[in-house]
Amino acid sequence: MPLPTGDIVGLMVDNLEKRGSVFPLSAKKATRWADGLDIPHGGETVLYTGAMYQLLPYIIAMVKLLARVEDTFLANWVFMGRFANRFVNLSAIGARPSRAEIERYNQILRNIARLLQQAGVEFGYLYEDDLYAGALAYDMGVDGTLRTHAKRVDATLRKHGVRKVITLDPHTTNMLRSVYPTMIDGFDVEVKSYLEVLAEAGAEPLQRIDEDVVIHDSCLYARSEGVIDEPRRLLERAGYTINEPRESRNLTYCCGGPIEALFPSKSHDVAVERVKQLRGTGGSQVTTMCPMCLASLAKAADGTLPMEDISVFLTRAYTLDAPDASTEKKRSISEH
């Protein structure tokens, strides 16, 4: 028995309407990554996470749960979960990610903030007002709920006097830059991905990294937002040699992530095919630039092909910080 599409979509929409996000996350958990970074509250230019990287560990845990239900008799009972979820935040109770997973994604956010600080870019952060942008509702075609939510995001940006937004992932970039202006009259916030901002700022590497890296373009960045050259320019300037798969740039191949919650098996098949293409380059490590791509492809590769967010590769060259959670942990252990 496949998962009931209507109930899963309904559950996500209920969450967006009642709790402001398709997979609700407390403000404390969503903003923990910024602890100790001294990022000012608000400001004309803000780093806008849209909680995408923070949500990923919870989405991964939820998908694991759904994948276990798919093709079993339990799929018939998902509608009960949707009913109960209207009253109790089931998606938060049901999905319990590991601490390592949460730390991995939080570290990516810290990397990005540090990269921007190092490049001299000034920005604030909206903390508890850094709202999810609604990408999943958009994908599902639930525009009524999305429009209401987008107006909430717009009102929040106006309240804080935000004029420029630096986004971190392709989904939030696409929503704020290309979708919101079609839904909200007078939405005139300037939206740029941090990769564009870093490339424009002429960020200079502090050390050269002589390594090869296979690049996996995000569909949204490459085909909807035109973010293709910036990540390459930043990597090359740092010394990396870019290994391009045949399916690259505007002809990049999907990671399977967008349908993971509804069709886990099919999503996995697409990810496995993409990993095969990436492996076919002969490269030994892969860079992604979207949290969904990273989660999807890393799961499909199952440890056989190292994969990291592009911020990890850039941090090694452009800052003197530890770029990943495991290095951070090792360092803190050795310091004590």
Add this chain to the structure above:
Amino acid sequence: MAASQVDMEFAEAVTTSDEFNAWACLNCGICSAVCPLAIDLMPRKLFRYAILGLKDEVLEETDTIFQCLLCKLCEENCTSNVHIVENVRFLRSYIGDEVFGLDTGRGREEHHAAAHR
């Protein structure tokens, strides 16, 4: 096998939509050839159903419509510049309203996403 029935309400929803622009499709099949999910039905055959107002045939393919990755690889290769993703989103909205009982807002407010994307 029962004859296909044209649903006038569905046909009107398709013809009056700003988002649905599959009329330009030449049925060349490139979209199906490049699709990572190898969805043979989508988009060309499905869009024919929609254009002809064959609501039952479209609804039978609900899972297929929601399986689309919206990755736009088909759109990137489309020789007729069909906004395939917007068309799929239109059908999802329609199904959301008619089958899932969701507030998709379809037709309530004008949304010209297709023109901007």
